[in-house]
Amino acid sequence: MNGLTIHEAAPITGWSPRMLRYIERVGLVEPARTAAGYRLYGPEQLQRLRTLRELLAQHGFGLAELGFALRLRDEPELRAAVDQWLDAVPERPAEVSPDDWLRWEQEKHQALLAAVNLREMEIA
Amino acid sequence: MNGLTIHEAAPITGWSPRMLRYIERVGLVEPARTAAGYRLYGPEQLQRLRTLRELLAQHGFGLAELGFALRLRDEPELRAAVDQWLDAVPERPAEVSPDDWLRWEQEKHQALLAAVNLREMEIA
DNA sequence: CCAACCTTACCAAAAGATTGTCAAGGTTGG
DNA sequence: CCAACCTTGACAATCTTTTGGTAAGGTTGG
Structure with a gap:
C-alpha cells in the first residue's frame, strides 16, 4: 500500500474527501489506484494539493478557472480558437478613414434592417 | 457620433444591452465612450461580439472562463503561477525507490500527527 | 467473517455566474 | 425645455458550480 487513502490525505492537504474526488473529476490531481479501485495519494499528489490551496487563495480564482x-493546454483546437479571438483587433480604432466612417453611417440603417430579418429567420 | 449606441448594437450582435455591459465588465469587448460617457460600438466591437457568440457556443464554456x-495573458504573475502549478510533476510516480517508499510508510503516522497539530494551530 | 474502510451514484444546500428589471439622474437633438 | 435616449447601481429570478451528505454495495485486515 504505497500511498495514503482519501481519508488520510484529506486532513493533511486541507481538502475534504468529497473535494478530493471533485478535484480529480475536474482533471487536476489524479491519484493512483489499487487493483480494487481505491485511491492512493503519493507525495507528489499531496504536495500538489497543498500548493493548489495556496494558488487558489493567493490569486482570487477557483477550480473551474484552473480546470x-x-x-x-490539453486541447490545441480550443487553445487556437481562444487565442485567435483574444488576439483580434486589440488596437485603437483610429486607423479608420473619415470615408469609412461616412460609409458606416450610411449603412447603419441597413444593418438594423438586416438584424431584424435575421431575428425573423431565427423565429421561423 | 462614430459608432452605435448600446441599444443599437444589441439587436445586431444578438446580445441584450444588459449583457453588453456585463461583457464589458468581464473585460472582453470594451467600446469607446463619448465625452459624456455613452458607449460607442464600432465595426471591430460588433464583429468581436458576433464571433464571441460563436466561440462560446461551439466549444462549451462561458464568459467567466474566457475572462x-x-x-x-494580461497578468504575467498569474500566468507564471498557473503555468508553474500545471507543469509540476506530470510524470508517473515510478521513479521512487523501494527505500523511499519504506521511509514514506514510516513517516505516515508522523505526518498524520503533524496534520492534527496544524489543525489545532488554525483553530487557536 | 466482520468492522471499518473504500467505491460510485444520487439528492440537496450553499455559493457564484448569468440575465432582467427598475430607480435616480445626466445628455442630446430639435 | 422636453422626450427619448444614455449612465450607474441595486435587487432579484434563474441557472450552474461547488460542497456535503447519504445509500447501496465492494474490499481488507485481523
Whole structure:
C-alpha cells in the first residue's frame, strides 16, 4: 500500500474527501489506484494539493478557472480558437478613414434592417 | 457620433444591452465612450461580439472562463503561477525507490500527527 | 467473517455566474 | 425645455458550480 487513502490525505492537504474526488473529476490531481479501485495519494499528489490551496487563495480564482487553463493546454483546437479571438483587433480604432466612417453611417440603417430579418429567420 | 449606441448594437450582435455591459465588465469587448460617457460600438466591437457568440457556443464554456483566459495573458504573475502549478510533476510516480517508499510508510503516522497539530494551530 | 474502510451514484444546500428589471439622474437633438 | 435616449447601481429570478451528505454495495485486515 504505497500511498495514503482519501481519508488520510484529506486532513493533511486541507481538502475534504468529497473535494478530493471533485478535484480529480475536474482533471487536476489524479491519484493512483489499487487493483480494487481505491485511491492512493503519493507525495507528489499531496504536495500538489497543498500548493493548489495556496494558488487558489493567493490569486482570487477557483477550480473551474484552473480546470479551463488545463483544457487550454490539453486541447490545441480550443487553445487556437481562444487565442485567435483574444488576439483580434486589440488596437485603437483610429486607423479608420473619415470615408469609412461616412460609409458606416450610411449603412447603419441597413444593418438594423438586416438584424431584424435575421431575428425573423431565427423565429421561423 | 462614430459608432452605435448600446441599444443599437444589441439587436445586431444578438446580445441584450444588459449583457453588453456585463461583457464589458468581464473585460472582453470594451467600446469607446463619448465625452459624456455613452458607449460607442464600432465595426471591430460588433464583429468581436458576433464571433464571441460563436466561440462560446461551439466549444462549451462561458464568459467567466474566457475572462480568465484574458487575465492569464494580461497578468504575467498569474500566468507564471498557473503555468508553474500545471507543469509540476506530470510524470508517473515510478521513479521512487523501494527505500523511499519504506521511509514514506514510516513517516505516515508522523505526518498524520503533524496534520492534527496544524489543525489545532488554525483553530487557536 | 466482520468492522471499518473504500467505491460510485444520487439528492440537496450553499455559493457564484448569468440575465432582467427598475430607480435616480445626466445628455442630446430639435 | 422636453422626450427619448444614455449612465450607474441595486435587487432579484434563474441557472450552474461547488460542497456535503447519504445509500447501496465492494474490499481488507485481523
